[in-house]
Amino acid sequence: MADEILSQNEIDALLSALSSGEMDANQLKQDEATNKVRVYDFKRALRFSKDQIRSISRIHENFARLLTTYFSAQLRTYVHISVASVDQIPYEEFIRSIPTMTILNIYSMSPLEGRIIFEFNPNIAYAMLERMLGGKGGGVNKVDSLTEIESTLMTQLFENGLDNLREAWASFVDIDPILEEFEVNPQFLQLVSPNETVVVVSLDTTIGESSGMINICIPHVVLEPIIPKLSVHYWMQTEKNKERKPGEYDKLTKNLEGATLDMQVLLGKTSITMNDLLNLQKNDVMQLSQSITDPLVMMADQEPLFYVQPGKKKNKLAVQILEEIKGGNPIDE
Secondary structure (H helix, E strand, C coil): CCCCCCCHHHHHHHHHHHHHCCCCHHHHHHHHHCCCCCCCCHHHCCCCCHHHHHHHHHHHHHHHHHHHHHHHHHHCCCEEEEEEEEEEEEHHHHHHHCCCCCEEEEEEEECCCCEEEEEECHHHHHHHHHHHCCCCCCCCCCHHHCCHHHHHHHHHHHHHCHHHHHHHHCCCCCCEEEEEEEECCHHHCCCCCCCCEEEEEEEEEEECCEEEEEEEEEEHHHHHHHHHHHCHHHHHHHHHHCCCCCCHHHHHHHHHHCCCCCCEEECCCCCCCHHHHHCCCCCCCCCCCCCCCCCEEEEECCEEEEEEEEEEECCEEEEEEEEECCCCCHHHC
């Protein structure tokens, strides 16, 4: 419990009460030493630290970006998905919080044990379906009367998005997610015991003119094998232990040395009026600012590198490097 910070007026009042005898210092010490009892709800056991919750949030922020790109390409409309919240609650509370009839996808997460649930708000699910069928994506809610064709189209859309889930989790564990069930009634789902702690990631989703939530329910049993990897300490230790492989530096250097680079030599420059430019004719002569006694400038990607002098080599135009340009930009001088 954080210590309470007193204002200057409260401190003065406290000292005044102690001086006048209204408060007993010994009594204050006894009260401080008394053990304070804090109520703990075993049904809402917190099995993940704040650090681990932040790591789970980072995973799904990346997943939200990937899913936004995927749905935008598939549905050809405006899509925005972002992480709204990440909470740990009992599984029973999650089931009670979602609508009676909704779109539920159950995925296995091999090699991790257990399964996770994706709950798509009906407005979002039907906006997707309508866009796939060429509509505007109005998101009419009729979950209780899904046809076999509608169920198949939704299932295919969700299955094709599994690569994004795999990529988002790749920094922690290599998974092979598989869509195992497609359900509309949460009462038929009993993945874990009602009091089991689950992490619920809520994604705020907008598709066209429809908006809603995508809720991801991840039971503790799924995350248990990788909990140590969800801490910042693990990441710092991993980065510290990383070593460059033998020969990696030489290979990188060799590849860079073989890269091609376009070079340009500036012969000079001048300025003329627009009228003179429009009236230029054959055999007209333009005087450049470059003197024939001064070296030219060799550049790469508009960056001056060397002073050079022009010449020929085997009947081809060539330049000879005279000096490296260090600092400044002689082109602007």
